[in-house]
Amino acid sequence: MPNSIRDSLKAGGKKLTRARIAILAVLEQSHFPITAAEIHARLIKARAGADLVTVYRNLAMLQGLGLLSAIGFHEGQMRYEVCHGRAHHHHIQCRGCGKIIDLMLCPLQNLTKRIEEQTQFSVDGHALEFFGWCPQCR
Amino acid sequence: MPNSIRDSLKAGGKKLTRARIAILAVLEQSHFPITAAEIHARLIKARAGADLVTVYRNLAMLQGLGLLSAIGFHEGQMRYEVCHGRAHHHHIQCRGCGKIIDLMLCPLQNLTKRIEEQTQFSVDGHALEFFGWCPQCR
DNA sequence: TGATACATGCAAATAAGTTGCAGTTATGAT
DNA sequence: ATCATAACTGCAACTTATTTGCATGTATCA
Structure with a gap:
């Protein structure tokens, strides 16, 4: 550990x-x-x-x-x-077999200010998952 | 209806x-x-x-x-x-009172191709929620 | 109007996650 | 080292979300 x-x-x-x-x-x-x-x-x-x-x-x-x-x-x-x-990252899961893999990206870093202006919330987190079909299940 | x-x-x-x-x-x-x-x-x-x-x-x-x-x-x-x-959209929920409001935006439209190249998955959906504190709970 | 495939309600089951409590253990102070 | 104590664990029971089986009901189309 x-x-x-x-x-x-x-x-x-x-x-x-x-x-x-x-x-x-x-x-x-x-x-x-x-x-x-x-x-x-x-x-x-x-x-x-x-x-x-x-x-x-x-x-x-x-x-x-x-x-x-x-x-x-x-x-x-x-x-x-x-x-x-x-590092902060997200995931994609296969709808067929359930396999999950990491996506070492986050397209949301520059969005917080825009959302805060738009909603008056203070934003302190997000959840983002992708779904699709892996090569084996496609 | x-x-x-x-x-x-x-x-x-x-x-x-x-x-x-x-x-x-x-x-x-x-x-x-x-x-x-x-x-x-x-x-x-x-x-x-x-x-x-x-x-x-x-x-x-x-x-x-x-x-x-x-x-x-x-x-x-x-x-x-x-x-x-x-229209396709997402949401933000207040961590205090649970209030949910619509966010009429989606920063992911141009990302699918990149993820598909990176993972070999075919991407067909995503889930995206934001969290934060609303003006009343902040 | 009658046949039938689709729907519903009820009861019971399943499954994820939580709580209460009595006994156990890691830890820091002696 | 050993001791006191706050933190931790296991077990059983519970809560809550969701699903299933089955007998009965009903929208729809011929």
């Missing part, structure tokens, strides 16, 4: 527990955003079994610290990804 | 039932995307009560015909909006 994550946890008064370390390891090893149930399954497979409730509680806490981001692909469940230490 | 919606239903072999007409009326009258439960509540208030299951079934069907779009704001439930006959 990167020291910066360790530091964020400590700064938040959080402990480095066995379950938490294993959950973070699963998240860090995944190449795409994963669900709570998937994390739970990988923990069991890695003989680091933690309760699914513990997974949910850690996901909420890590989001609160800004280490994790939650992404919704309209699948009826959320997916989670480590955002700390990574 | 616009004739074009009537026509789409007919073309899909769907019937113009009392419940369906009432559900579509609620959707057309809403100024922002609403949830299944909200639709159900408004139906009851309008003395056009239809079962919540019927609401869900109609929402799924209308999405299938492309008349409705589903939007997720990470609230644990979906919201629905008539898209047929309206």
Whole structure:
């Protein structure tokens, strides 16, 4: 686990527990955003079994610290990804097989001011996902 | 109900039932995307009560015909909006009070080709929502 | 007006995520 | 080292969103 994550946890008064370390390891090893149930399954497979409730509680806490981001692909469940230490980016998901890949781009950086003028909101975040068909499913 | 919606239903072999007409009326009258439960509540208030299951079934069907779009704001439930006959647009939601307003813009129109080259996917849709604080909650 | 494919309501099931509580553990101070 | 304590975990039960099965009802077209 990167020291910066360790530091964020400590700064938040959080402990480095066995379950938490294993959950973070699963998240860090995944190449795409994963669900709570998937994390739970990988923990069991890695003989680091933690309760699914513990997974949910850690996901909420890590989001609160800004280490994790939650992404919704309209699948009826959320997916989670480590955002700390990574460049801001988005994703595309295949409508056939569900495969998700990173898109290292964001076309929204210059838009905030325009939206703030237009709406009087202060804008502090956005969610952007693309959908389509991968080469195998097309 | 616009004739074009009537026509789409007919073309899909769907019937113009009392419940369906009432559900579509609620959707057309809403100024922002609403949830299944909200639709159900408004139906009851309008003395056009239809079962919540019927609401869900109609929402799924209308999405299938492309008349409705589903939007997720990470609230644990979906919201629905008539898209047929309206300009493509996005939304911003207040993190304080949950208020949603339309953003009549889309910064993504020229991006599809670039993503397709980059990923080999064929892109056929996207979801984009903004978050922030409205003037009252700021 | 009658056949029938499509729709509905009700009850029950499923699935994601949350909460309460009693027992466990990491951590920092002694 | 060990101790006190706040944080953490597991389990069971719960809540909430959404789906499914099935028997009955109804819009539509011939």
